Amino acid sequence: MRGREFAKYTPMGFKTIITEWITKRTTRNQVIDGPFKGMVYPGKSVGSAYCPKLIGTYEKELFPVIAGWNDHQPEVILNVGGAEGYYAVGLARAYPQCKVIVWEAVHKGRQLISAMSRLNDVSAQIKIQGCCSRENLIEEVMEERGVKQVTNIMKMAKIKLRRKILKSN
Numbered sequence: 001m002r003g004r005e006f007a008k009y010t011p012m013g014f015k016t017i018i019t020e021w022i023t024k025r026t027t028r029n030q031v032i033d034g035p036f037k038g039m040v041y042p043g044k045s046v047g048s049a050y051c052p053k054l055i056g057t058y059e060k061e062l063f064p065v066i067a068g069w070n071d072h073q074p075e076v077i078l079n080v081g082g083a084e085g086y087y088a089v090g091l092a093r094a095y096p097q098c099k100v101i102v103w104e105a106v107h108k109g110r111q112l113i114s115a116m117s118r119l120n121d122v123s124a125q126i127k128i129q130g131c132c133s134r135e136n137l138i139e140e141v142m143e144e145r146g147v148k149q150v151t152n153i154m155k156m157a158k159i160k161l162r163r164k165i166l167k168s169n
Contacts, residue, residue: 023051035066036090040119046083046109080132085113092122101140103132
């Protein structure tokens with residue numbers, strides 16, 4: 001038995017399995033709070049916690065950043081490292097006029113982004129790419145150069161967090 005398989009049978013492994021099962025049953029694979037409330041999930045997560053996403057508390061530090069976009073809604077969002085599509089699909093739902101370009105290196109992640117975008121009827125808004133390089137990122141931005149505002153969620157979040165840290169010091 002491999003280490004990963006064995007972990008499923010440890011007390012912590014059982015706790016994780018039970019927590020996920022209860023969360024899935026309670027939420028019916030739908031985000032129940034936060035900025036992406038109502039978003040339907042495909043049933044899996046890639047590289048991060050699943051339960052906080054369904055409960056609606058995942059990276060809640062970014063909620064004010066996302067809410068701040070309501071005044072100046074982005075036309076294009078670039079999401080590098082899209083995992084299963086939590087932000088790509090969530091932001092496409094929140095801003096229906098917005099185009100989302102998402103890069104995810106892992107094939108399973110791209111499959112889940114595609115599945116989640118179909119479940120939430122936002123497939124037409126989302127362009128899924130593989131590995132992100134400087135060249136293809138620039139190419140996408142240049143393709144959209146007629147767009148007034150291009151927003152990168154991570155850059156915006158870092159700026160907001162940096163300001164918050166500076167104010168607290």
